[in-house]
Amino acid sequence: MQLQTATWQEVESYLKRSSAIIIPIGSTEQHGPNGFIGTDALCPQVLAQGIGETTGALVAPTISVGMAQHHLGFAGSITLRPSTLMAVVQDQVNSLARHGFDRIYFLNGHGGNIATVTAAFSEIYAESSLGTAGHNRPALRCKLRNWWDAEGVAEVSKRRFGAAEGSHATCSEVSLTYFAYPDFVKKVAMTPEIAPNGPIYDADDYRRRFADGRIGSNPALASVEAGEELYNVAVRDLSRDYLAFAQED
């Protein structure tokens, strides 16, 4: 069930059978010459819908803008500062906690979010851990799950793309968005075929190292077909992961 098209009474009913919810979280940032700026938001959004259909989970609206400061050298990239993204995560979790949700599952599409969202969880927990008494909300549990860490995904990526998978603007994520938005598939030749690798510091340094935005990948290999296979594998394995979290002791 999508929260956005539900009524509050429907959510009230849902809470009688589950206190878990999925929040897709991504980023709005360059993804090289043929990847969408919204890649990292669209991937978890599409997968969360699939997981929702498979498991009956409630799916909140996607947090589309994440921590992308290192991509600001490329037009169209938008970032939240880590401190801002932490506040966003805190407020959304605390809002849901008021209603009785206590298993908050963030399905993540962007490596750059991991540190900040993990820190945000600690900031939320610290409200309780540093508190002294008397609050009576249920003990919250937050989990961040990267969609590409779903069990079967690595096998598909490796089999199909091998060393060309890369770590930014990867073949897999571009494929997944092509499967979801086939009208926007873009054919672009890559030079060099496989992009360089290197460390990530600020936006100017990033642009200097990675001229067209990719890191280590050749997303010219991306395809709708690969995206479909990835989608099916990821939805299957993430559904299992979500249910385990929702029912965790």
Add this chain to the structure above:
Amino acid sequence: MQLQTATWQEVESYLKRSSAIIIPIGSTEQHGPNGFIGTDALCPQVLAQGIGETTGALVAPTISVGMAQHHLGFAGSITLRPSTLMAVVQDQVNSLARHGFDRIYFLNGHGGNIATVTAAFSEIYAESSLGTAGHNRPALRCKLRNWWDAEGVAEVSKRRFGAAEGSHATCSEVSLTYFAYPDFVKKVAMTPEIAPNGPIYDADDYRRRFADGRIGSNPALASVEAGEELYNVAVRDLSRDYLAFAQED
């Protein structure tokens, strides 16, 4: 053009002909017995897509969660604190300013956002106004436009719904989402037919005053047809407003 399915090179090209962009901003909050929780986000999102098609404007991803503290008494409502939403607006505007955007048009779907977003604009301007020298980014201009303030909208609302339009979970906004998502149209009888009016304070007080979440409306009157008329009028008038802002001296 949707930013989410564009590449950074396409945005770079866009910036050669325009430095304006639309950011839809809404809320995730109860909208009475037959309105979607995402109503306030879906309305500007749908309209922004129409304005984008009409004018060629670039459309950023929707800010789906806004300032909705007064709705937290109803399951599924999610809020950002005003201070958090201000930081979100600041970071997104400053990100876009780095790329050369200097006309940021927020298309708003939620009355509760007006104060906070307006304050955020002042916070952004204050960075320059309190600064002392030397920054060389273009002078930024931010505008918040409520979709329901588009010129022709009031006439349609009044003609079709009269006194039943109300001010929260209005007939017009519910109609607009029904037009956009006809599969989710919900038939619910309202008791009383027209909801009460009153002031807004915190969430507990809101729930006490407005038992099913509506204020002053009878959204049982909402329809796909009304939504379509509202959509056409609003896209037409907001497109004109957007272009005037984009070209303002």
Add this chain to the structure above:
Amino acid sequence: MQLQTATWQEVESYLKRSSAIIIPIGSTEQHGPNGFIGTDALCPQVLAQGIGETTGALVAPTISVGMAQHHLGFAGSITLRPSTLMAVVQDQVNSLARHGFDRIYFLNGHGGNIATVTAAFSEIYAESSLGTAGHNRPALRCKLRNWWDAEGVAEVSKRRFGAAEGSHATCSEVSLTYFAYPDFVKKVAMTPEIAPNGPIYDADDYRRRFADGRIGSNPALASVEAGEELYNVAVRDLSRDYLAFAQED
């Protein structure tokens, strides 16, 4: 009763008969060639004193510096960032709540404060709305009332000044301060007679559009007599409004 010249025991007695208080809030900013920099603070301060005498209300000290970033292009203007003003409002309201005040009536003299103070109220309410349990302070209600929105004021302004009233450095507000501080009446010719209108962005843009600081007004028409009439009408109507709020269910 003025809080500043009362003792704490007198306030303790007051609280036995009322839990409402008036906080005048203004700004310290240019008001054109013949208006005081303190206009927006002095107007609500003077009126609050009158309302206090009429109704017996307790009047807190004036918040003299508000949100005036757009006036920083003119010497002597002082602003708080919106985030700072929000913190000021929060702390003052929470201080008063500890004593048992639960109807906080902000009498406002500056349009530029409206968004920020309204956002501050939501920030205060969000402390409760996002909280989870157990707090036992009385439900707070905050109200912002612009003095110029008092019922009878528009009639006087229109009758006396018509189109020359304007929207910044208005004839009415200058008149009201002249009535309160007749020793400081200033005779200055205005060029052009009626100042231009336009949108408000940052301080540099403001100065470019509004060369002497006024917007749409000809405050050369201001007078002590007009100020006296405005004072009497405003005190009468605002007293009624304050009492209604203090006794609201």
Add this chain to the structure above:
Amino acid sequence: MQLQTATWQEVESYLKRSSAIIIPIGSTEQHGPNGFIGTDALCPQVLAQGIGETTGALVAPTISVGMAQHHLGFAGSITLRPSTLMAVVQDQVNSLARHGFDRIYFLNGHGGNIATVTAAFSEIYAESSLGTAGHNRPALRCKLRNWWDAEGVAEVSKRRFGAAEGSHATCSEVSLTYFAYPDFVKKVAMTPEIAPNGPIYDADDYRRRFADGRIGSNPALASVEAGEELYNVAVRDLSRDYLAFAQED
């Protein structure tokens, strides 16, 4: 010259002969059985007016609410958190710096403000000290001066009140406000005559130690005559101190 009744053009002229300004800063807090809640704000406000007349200094509006958390156990006391007061001081100083003011003289009426305002100065300086380059505003200097530390004041206090002067709700400060507001002089017997002394922690602890709010004083000895003498001595000595700061190399 009072900033509140000046025009921006008058401030522009002032800046041609001086870049210094006085900001009175106080507190709104209980001052025992016969002292005004506004004592700490009214003292520097009244003295600053005198210094302004003596030296020609420009006087900004009083910051009436300061850091008074320890007084919150007594009705009517209002505090800013230290972090809030720091932001207020920062914004006001940065506003003035934009206009070219670079000697900001805070005339203080409240011991509880000293730490916070001093920390605020460091926060302001840190903006420059931690900055890396290129800002071109004049080097700012901020000074906090407690009115009771004016050279001649201690002699008067000691001669007139001796051991009954105390450290909160002192005979001197109550006298000074009685001189300024003789209509509000209050006759109250004190029990015990001289209040106890002790350390200051939070508001509950303060109330437990100091039952009527005073610390170490017997303000029943306060008088209009003593206030007048203190006023004259303080204005004379603080004027000299202000001028030395304004002209410091």
Add this chain to the structure above:
Amino acid sequence: MQLQTATWQEVESYLKRSSAIIIPIGSTEQHGPNGFIGTDALCPQVLAQGIGETTGALVAPTISVGMAQHHLGFAGSITLRPSTLMAVVQDQVNSLARHGFDRIYFLNGHGGNIATVTAAFSEIYAESSLGTAGHNRPALRCKLRNWWDAEGVAEVSKRRFGAAEGSHATCSEVSLTYFAYPDFVKKVAMTPEIAPNGPIYDADDYRRRFADGRIGSNPALASVEAGEELYNVAVRDLSRDYLAFAQED
């Protein structure tokens, strides 16, 4: 060279040959029945001293308190909220940047710091990435290196402790502190021998899952000898890693 016992002139000389510096960062938190509360701070502190001697690196004072909210259920544990630790890292890095340091190497002793410190780096970079122009400080690079990730360490841990190494209060970290502080070696029997594993949420949940504080380890196996071997391997490999970073293009 230790910064704490150097003079500023010695640092000025150092900066002529290197712009890199090591900051040990740890935590103050329970480490089970026989581990020191300071384990995570002492390990990087001791190793940094060794690396400093090996490479000539300048070593800043240790950040002894880190992000340890999940340990607050055990007496003596002290945490910074993630937002606080981020501010600490920012200020220290910006201070060093003013002097010309541009390779800041954080040697980390605590897994719970990783997310927060990584987020802090992004917050620092975002100051530049979101900035618009003109700042001229050198491009900063920050690196976080966990001492236990030094190349040779895993081999030693595995050979000596195997499955008893665990992930909190590990045999290796306890050994390293025993080597450094042999006077404080504590003999305590563990029940069960190997502690349980599990996820980490807030402090109450942590205490419920991990009764004596350990996770997955049997630190009764820790020894001074093992500590010495770990020390030698870690200093050797981390010295190489530090130099590579200091000289990175």
Add this chain to the structure above:
Amino acid sequence: MQLQTATWQEVESYLKRSSAIIIPIGSTEQHGPNGFIGTDALCPQVLAQGIGETTGALVAPTISVGMAQHHLGFAGSITLRPSTLMAVVQDQVNSLARHGFDRIYFLNGHGGNIATVTAAFSEIYAESSLGTAGHNRPALRCKLRNWWDAEGVAEVSKRRFGAAEGSHATCSEVSLTYFAYPDFVKKVAMTPEIAPNGPIYDADDYRRRFADGRIGSNPALASVEAGEELYNVAVRDLSRDYLAFAQED
């Protein structure tokens, strides 16, 4: 007992006999031509260890970086902004309060910390004072004690150094660190012998006034012997002060 080499069970035992703890707090900043950059942190650290041995007090790890913005003109100085240091103090105190500590004794080595740490205490107390109900943690008391204010210290300083003691890079503090770290004693001639005095504003101004960093001192007179005498006197007197605070009613 040093917290860093204790186990959590040992702290749990300690809490049965005392709820007081010592936190040494200093700074990392230039101390002239022959003083250590860590002087202000090492002095309270060394003394706290002595007090701990004398009284049995538990000693937390030193806060080594304090508020030193004015020293940033000299290489190696590191500062926290006041707002950051306040957050550090808050979090550490709140962590300790959770365990039942309610007498937090900050032994301070740096004049520049006084305002900020004092403001931090008020920020901590304000959490309670502004709170409305129900929290049940013990009433906290925080005390800041400058080591040089110990009763006997002034006598030693005056007798040994007279007018050459100064106020930054003083003979006494340099002596104390020489006693603690005799291997690092530095022989440097001072020009002029006694450094100038003056006010403190930002870092650039400081460097302009105080060319080698000292204020009013001739630390060439510092010696290990003087350090030892100071150590003995200070430990003796501060131990008495600590115990009085720990047992205060």
